[in-house]
Amino acid sequence: MISVEEARNKILDAISPLGLEKVNILDALGRVIGEDVYAGRAIPPKDNSAMDGYALRAEDTRGASVESPVRLAVVEDIPAGAVPRKRVGPGEAARIMTGAPIPEGADAVIRMEDTRKEDPRVAIVVEAQKDQDIRHAGEDVHHGEKVISKGEIIRPAEVGMLASLGRSFILVHQRPLVAVVATGDELVDIDEPPSEWKIISSNSYSLAALVRESGAVLLQIGIARDNREDLVAKFRAAMRADLIVSSGGVSVGDYDLVKEIMQEVGNAMQFWQVAMKPGRPLAFGALEDVPTVGLPGNPVSSMVSFELFIRPAILKMLGHEKLFRRSVRARLGEEIVKKRGIRHFIRARIRREGEGYAVVTTGEQGSGILKSMVRANGLIVLPEEATVARAGDMVTVQFLDDSLERTPTPGF
Ligand code: AMP
Numbered sequence: 001m002i003s004v005e006e007a008r009n010k011i012l013d014a015i016s017p018l019g020l021e022k023v024n025i026l027d028a029l030g031r032v033i034g035e036d037v038y039a040g041r042a043i044p045p046k047d048n049s050a051m052d053g054y055a056l057r058a059e060d061t062r063g064a065s066v067e068s069p070v071r072l073a074v075v076e077d078i079p080a081g082a083v084p085r086k087r088v089g090p091g092e093a094a095r096i097m098t099g100a101p102i103p104e105g106a107d108a109v110i111r112m113e114d115t116r117k118e119d120p121r122v123a124i125v126v127e128a129q130k131d132q133d134i135r136h137a138g139e140d141v142h143h144g145e146k147v148i149s150k151g152e153i154i155r156p157a158e159v160g161m162l163a164s165l166g167r168s169f170i171l172v173h174q175r176p177l178v179a180v181v182a183t184g185d186e187l188v189d190i191d192e193p194p195s196e197w198k199i200i201s202s203n204s205y206s207l208a209a210l211v212r213e214s215g216a217v218l219l220q221i222g223i224a225r226d227n228r229e230d231l232v233a234k235f236r237a238a239m240r241a242d243l244i245v246s247s248g249g250v251s252v253g254d255y256d257l258v259k260e261i262m263q264e265v266g267n268a269m270q271f272w273q274v275a276m277k278p279g280r281p282l283a284f285g286a287l288e289d290v291p292t293v294g295l296p297g298n299p300v301s302s303m304v305s306f307e308l309f310i311r312p313a314i315l316k317m318l319g320h321e322k323l324f325r326r327s328v329r330a331r332l333g334e335e336i337v338k339k340r341g342i343r344h345f346i347r348a349r350i351r352r353e354g355e356g357y358a359v360v361t362t363g364e365q366g367s368g369i370l371k372s373m374v375r376a377n378g379l380i381v382l383p384e385e386a387t388v389a390r391a392g393d394m395v396t397v398q399f400l401d402d403s404l405e406r407t408p409t410p411g412f
């Protein structure tokens, strides 16, 4: 038997980030950028007005008040988007709208509310300070500044920054194509005519959903029957992917042919007993050059093994540096008894409690009981050497989703 860490490290060591592709910035959302981005222009490009008002020379407004306004000649009207044509000289002002470029000669903007229109002049009723209500060229980003670094994740703010720099396309890591193969004679697909004896291949869908949730592109291969021809055919079809994930057929039953087929088609396939529950059997290697992981068939085992081994591998292919979900310590609400020697991953509900976390199990823990996975937002991780965890003990829990990142009511 090998440990969870050994299995995880062996898989991750065999995986590399995929190459780069050029995509539109909106298609880059959530992906990892593969280049440093330097500003090819200043933002804003020119000094511009932060207010609707008048551009003028601050020194001309000295002593201005409601009782004794300063009157200036209005030489021009500059709506947003217009280019100023005139220089503002002593005793002059230009009417200006927010975002419009500051005309030469002016060094301040007085907002509309502090002026009175007296065509063709304007009365200014407060003193202006130099630079008041002017947004300076490059005050957000100066020309040549590095704004986004290789390896960062593109979020809406980065999309906006790229747009403001006029960058419509950027280099990001490619998304891996991940093939999902279910195996088993007992399985039917979701919309096939129902039969009392057959099991619907839920793994085809839970694993597909996990693949998509991880950010990869799905190649749904469907169900391979437990015979040589069909398994070879399905695995061959899967080999156009960047990563193959199968479920079932890796334990010790009479029809667990996946091992045999993988060894036949694959290079250096290894079969492990991982010291964990659920999910003890695991196959790993490559079919031709495509990394391939054979997960156990039980619905919970396959999902938990995916979380531990496949999700980090997909994130690594996507170029991410942080490959693992967050773990925290939580106060256990009940007693759990386990066997010494293997690590247990117990489906659980984590909630906030004061400044920390509390956790309870979600019931029956058989590896076919998907209901307790549906109710779970995390896994309690009990170490190999433990035999019991008691109510009140602090235990490690690993999140399965971000449900605790959101709240039903606003926090402020
Ligand atoms: P196996 O690892 O092939 O022996 O499968 C173990 C058990 O997992 C089987 O008896 C099935 O009940 C269940 N199982 C296997 N594959 C699937 C699947 N694709 N969807 C749902 N259950 C499955």
Ligand code: MG
Residues within 6 Å of the ligand: 183, 184, 185, 248, 249, 255, 256, 297
């Ligand atoms: Mg099977």
